Amino acid sequence: MNVLKFGIPKGSLEESTVRLFEKSGWKITTADRNYFPEINDKDIACSIVRAQEMPIHVENGTIDAGITGKDWVVESESDVVIVSDLMYSKSTNRPTRWVVAVDANSDIKEISDLQGKKIATELVNFTTKYFSERHIDVRVAFSWGTTEAKIAAGLADAVVEVTETGSTIRAHGLKIIHELMQSNTVMIVNKSSWEDPWKRSKIQQIVLLLKGALCAESMVGLKMNVPKERLDGIIELLPSITSPTVAHLFQSEWVSIEAMVNTEKVRDLIPQLLNAGAVGIIEYPLNKVI
Numbered sequence: 159m160n161v162l163k164f165g166i167p168k169g170s171l172e173e174s175t176v177r178l179f180e181k182s183g184w185k186i187t188t189a190d191r192n193y194f195p196e197i198n199d200k201d202i203a204c205s206i207v208r209a210q211e212m213p214i215h216v217e218n219g220t221i222d223a224g225i226t227g228k229d230w231v232v233e234s235e236s237d238v239v240i241v242s243d244l245m246y247s248k249s250t251n252r253p254t255r256w257v258v259a260v261d262a263n264s265d266i267k268e269i270s271d272l273q274g275k276k277i278a279t280e281l282v283n284f285t286t287k288y289f290s291e292r293h294i295d296v297r298v299a300f301s302w303g304t305t306e307a308k309i310a311a312g313l314a315d316a317v318v319e320v321t322e323t324g325s326t327i328r329a330h331g332l333k334i335i336h337e338l339m340q341s342n343t344v345m346i347v348n349k350s351s352w353e354d355p356w357k358r359s360k361i362q363q364i365v366l367l368l369k370g371a372l373c374a375e376s377m378v379g380l381k382m383n384v385p386k387e388r389l390d391g392i393i394e395l396l397p398s399i400t401s402p403t404v405a406h407l408f409q410s411e412w413v414s415i416e417a418m419v420n421t422e423k424v425r426d427l428i429p430q431l432l433n434a435g436a437v438g439i440i441e442y443p444l445n446k447v448i
Contacts, residue, residue: 165224182367229341279318370446388435
């Protein structure tokens, strides 16, 4: 029997990954200290793996495919196939940023000022290579968590840390002086697994539905009734992937319109639709947009 061994990232991405799979049609049931969660698909066997370690396990074939950050693929230098970007993080669809930060009162203004200094980070390999390529001699020390505190404790002159908005870094009394790279969530696959026709097909199915669920997170459906004589004005207001669906109501001079709209535009759009003659407007969430 064919089984796809799939890695779910432990940590900040775990909850959002499980939620995304559920919207895509797969229910993953996790439990404390259980690293092999159940999934409602006999063709998939799940494992919980740290995102930092995911590329290593995928490369050696312990796992066929998994979700991790692009940064950890770069850091591990693993030879895997990146089959899809999945633009989500623990709270937003923004990419994360790896930045260099120093004490807010430091005289260090740019990365060249770090010559001869010590940097603490989880991203040791990438950071070492980044500074070496720019001929800046630094000492890079591994830091497992609470990296921002290393400067205050006098254990480092700078840190290379991941952030979305920079607010946490500023809250620790630090300032960002440089951005090294941006990262986002990706699905990676073992090279041999990707060459297996059954596994490739199963992975492509998962990617298709996950991306459909991600797309749906930023959209809602709108449905409304409109007098036929006001139809053109309403259509002009409605953005749509192709064009809105229009259905004539039985024995009536009214039509029903249905469209998908970006979530952020709805709050402005609904009053405009009402003013243009729409009534009975219904907004509803979407599971997948493919």
